[in-house]
Amino acid sequence: MSTIAETTTLALNADDITVRFGGLVAVKNVSFTIPEKSIVSLIGPNGAGKTTFFNVLTGLYRPTTGSVTLGDLDITGQSPHKIAGLGLGRTFQNIRLFGLMTAAENVMVAQHSHTTSNILQIVGRTRHQRREEKEGRAFAQEMLDFVGIGRHADEYARNLSYGDQRRLEVARALALKPKVLLLDEPTAGMNPQESATFVDFVRRVRDERHLSILLIEHDMSVVMRVSERITVLDQGEKIAEGGADDIRNNQRVVEAYLGKTGTEGSAR
Amino acid sequence: MSVSTPDVVATEPRKSDLVANHNRRWAIGFAIAAVAVWLFYTFVLPHLGTTVNTGFRQWMPLNSINEALVWVICAVGLNIVVGYAGLLDLGFVAFWAIGGYTAGWFMSTFIQAIQNGFYFLSAAPPGQPGIHLNWWIVLVLAGCICAGAGILIGAPTLRLKSDYLALVTLGFGEIIPQIFLNAETFTNGAKGIAPLDNVSALPFGPATITVAGAKLAISKPLGPFDVTTKYVLFVIVASFCVFVSLRIREGRLGRAWLAIREDELAASMMGVPLMRTKLAAYAVGAFMGGLGGVVYAVHNNSVFPDRFNFAISIILLAMVVLGGMGNVWGVMIGALGIAWFNSTGLPQFGDSFNQQFGTEINFPSYNFLIFGAILVLMMLFRREGLFPETRTRQVLQEAERSDDEELDGGEA
Numbered sequence: 219m220s221t222i223a224e225t226t227t228l229a230l231n232a233d234d235i236t237v238r239f240g241g242l243v244a245v246k247n248v249s250f251t252i253p254e255k256s257i258v259s260l261i262g263p264n265g266a267g268k269t270t271f272f273n274v275l276t277g278l279y280r281p282t283t284g285s286v287t288l289g290d291l292d293i294t295g296q297s298p299h300k301i302a303g304l305g306l307g308r309t310f311q312n313i314r315l316f317g318l319m320t321a322a323e324n325v326m327v328a329q330h331s332h333t334t335s336n337i338l339q340i341v342g343r344t345r346h347q348r349r350e351e352k353e354g355r356a357f358a359q360e361m362l363d364f365v366g367i368g369r370h371a372d373e374y375a376r377n378l379s380y381g382d383q384r385r386l387e388v389a390r391a392l393a394l395k396p397k398v399l400l401l402d403e404p405t406a407g408m409n410p411q412e413s414a415t416f417v418d419f420v421r422r423v424r425d426e427r428h429l430s431i432l433l434i435e436h437d438m439s440v441v442m443r444v445s446e447r448i449t450v451l452d453q454g455e456k457i458a459e460g461g462a463d464d465i466r467n468n469q470r471v472v473e474a475y476l477g478k479t480g481t482e483g484s485a486r
Numbered sequence: 487m488s489v490s491t492p493d494v495v496a497t498e499p500r501k502s503d504l505v506a507n508h509n510r511r512w513a514i515g516f517a518i519a520a521v522a523v524w525l526f527y528t529f530v531l532p533h534l535g536t537t538v539n540t541g542f543r544q545w546m547p548l549n550s551i552n553e554a555l556v557w558v559i560c561a562v563g564l565n566i567v568v569g570y571a572g573l574l575d576l577g578f579v580a581f582w583a584i585g586g587y588t589a590g591w592f593m594s595t596f597i598q599a600i601q602n603g604f605y606f607l608s609a610a611p612p613g614q615p616g617i618h619l620n621w622w623i624v625l626v627l628a629g630c631i632c633a634g635a636g637i638l639i640g641a642p643t644l645r646l647k648s649d650y651l652a653l654v655t656l657g658f659g660e661i662i663p664q665i666f667l668n669a670e671t672f673t674n675g676a677k678g679i680a681p682l683d684n685v686s687a688l689p690f691g692p693a694t695i696t697v698a699g700a701k702l703a704i705s706k707p708l709g710p711f712d713v714t715t716k717y718v719l720f721v722i723v724a725s726f727c728v729f730v731s732l733r734i735r736e737g738r739l740g741r742a743w744l745a746i747r748e749d750e751l752a753a754s755m756m757g758v759p760l761m762r763t764k765l766a767a768y769a770v771g772a773f774m775g776g777l778g779g780v781v782y783a784v785h786n787n788s789v790f791p792d793r794f795n796f797a798i799s800i801i802l803l804a805m806v807v808l809g810g811m812g813n814v815w816g817v818m819i820g821a822l823g824i825a826w827f828n829s830t831g832l833p834q835f836g837d838s839f840n841q842q843f844g845t846e847i848n849f850p851s852y853n854f855l856i857f858g859a860i861l862v863l864m865m866l867f868r869r870e871g872l873f874p875e876t877r878t879r880q881v882l883q884e885a886e887r888s889d890d891e892e893l894d895g896g897e898a
Binding site: 243273275276297298299300302303308310314315316317318319320321323326327328332333335337340341343345347350351352354374390394461 | 500501502597700729730733734738739740741742744745748749751752753754755756757759760766770877
């Protein structure tokens with residue numbers, strides 16, 4: 219079924235995930251993999267369980283059953299900061315930057331798990347600490363340059379334009395040195411021109427930062443163009459998976475988005 | 487902060503450099519002021535006329551400055567928790583009390599069980615029962631005990647958020663002084679612990695040492711009235727707290743605190759361990775609260791449980807808010823101002839007023855009315871405090887760019 223050969227190593231493997239909130243089953247037996255260096259997408263109508271699934275991957279929710287592996291590490295039920303440190307970066311649908319910190323500081327926060335200075339070293343400003351700060355600042359600048367907002371390094375995040383804030387979110391996530399980058403509706407609020415540029419940008423991130431990308435996206439033109447594989451969720455279940463053409467012509471996907479045609483009747 | 491072209495940005499100094507310059511200027515100002523006060527009270531004031539001396543004794547006795555320094559130390563500690571990490575703590579008096587009692591236990595004759603006395607570099611006269619440690623050691627000890635207590639209190643309470651956290655800390659702020667009041671075996675109950683050992687200025691060494699048969703006084707024990715030397719000691723402790731605050735702010739931990747203050751969820755998703763980082767804020771704040779407790783005990787030469795009341799937590803919070811949350815220098819000025827006003831300014835003003843107009847108004851009893859009014863006015867007209875952090879000034883004074891755009895684009 220998958221368009222990618224099964225022999226490729228997996229960057230992330232979510233196996234048979236179920237999430238139950240009381241009586242409500244938000245995600246039901248969903249298995250999902252992200253092959254290394256790939257760009258995959260997760261789509262589905264509103265309420266399909268995309269966000270819940272996302273939150274399981276990032277450690278915000280513990281799955282009722284199932285397991286998540288990042289590389290060869292089991293991260294099921296680990297706390298979010300641990301998972302982030304192990305190499306899972308993310309951006310947020312409604313931008314969540316640290317508004318009163320400069321762009322560079324935002325990126326440096328994400329280096330937390332890769333730095334070690336303790337409180338005494340910070341107060342004493344030891345050589346180790348100074349080196350860490352210097353390298354951190356340089357790396358932050360590198361990431362900001364990479365996403366194209368290097369000149370705004372010293373600007374407070376809240377003062378950046380909307381597009382630049384989106385870029386900063388990516389730069390911040392990249393500072394985690396992630397193996398997998400999760401982008402939650404990254405083109406929300408972008409015009410078609412910007413969305414088109416974004417497709418190239420996603421590819422460039424994948425190629426130059428050597429990571430895999432999972433996209434949750436509503437803009438189908440972006441999804442169809444950038445994804446090597448698309449997974450469709452509906453009402454908590456995986457209803458389809460495959461390349462752009464497979465998905466476009468899949469009857470169940472069309473039904474999920476547009477509803478069934480009248481001739482088929484309402485019973486199911 | 488208009489949208490600037492790249493070349494303009496390049497010529498602007500970096501924000502971190504601006505902050506460093508700003509801090510350097512304040513630090514120099516503080517050092518000069520501290521030394522000037524000392525010189526003035528030691529060398530100048532005694533030579534001025536009686537009227538000037540009386541005036542100063544009434545309106546600005548050095549004792550009131552010393553007490554204000556105690557408040558500075560604690561307020562700077564509370565600023566770490568409230569201003570840096572954004573955790574509302576209404577029970578900071580707990581650490582003040584623990585610090586005070588640590589001084590009581592390790593610097594007095596209170597622990598009678600040790601009959602011959604345990605002395606370590608102490609300036610106290612020999613041959614008394616109890617533990618007598620050098621007060622610098624007691625400072626470190628109290629700081630560490632308080633940091634431990636902070637972690638102990640924080641571990642369960644920091645799972646709560648905002649208002650709930652504030653309520654529980656308020657509870658601990660009540661519980662701990664009550665424990666000190668009621669655990670008579672360990673604290674002497676309402677009778678408190680008094681007097682404390684005299685402290686000595688020099689970090690190490692007994693009151694006198696004998697060199698080649700001659701007794702040299704290298705470290706004079708400071709009596710209760712030796713306020714000028716105590717002033718120097720308190721300034722040193724306060725400077726230490728300020729120094730630590732500034733250093734931590736610029737490092738990895740300070741950024742993590744700020745990130746938590748800004749957006750807790752996003753911070754955790756960026757690899758910041760919430761619990762550990764918050765506990766660190768609690769521990770560092772409590773450490774300084776402990777220092778403040780010891781300094782307060784030394785200032786009063788005693789520890790009494792009724793001194794550690796809820797009002798202290800609130801006044802400390804008022805100092806942080808009035809001075810400017812997050813900005814150490816602002817907090818320091820807020821603390822000096824409010825402490826002086828509370829201990830000296832208001833009573834003196836009341837006395838003068840009553841004398842002038844023949845009234846009998848008890849002005850000090852209205853202090854909370856006045857604080858309340860000041861805080862309300864502040865919230866109306868200057869929410870960011872008198873000397874706000876540059877960042878905070880941003881929010882409250884400048885138009886927010888993303889707001890405008892949200893209005894145009896609408897939220898998903």
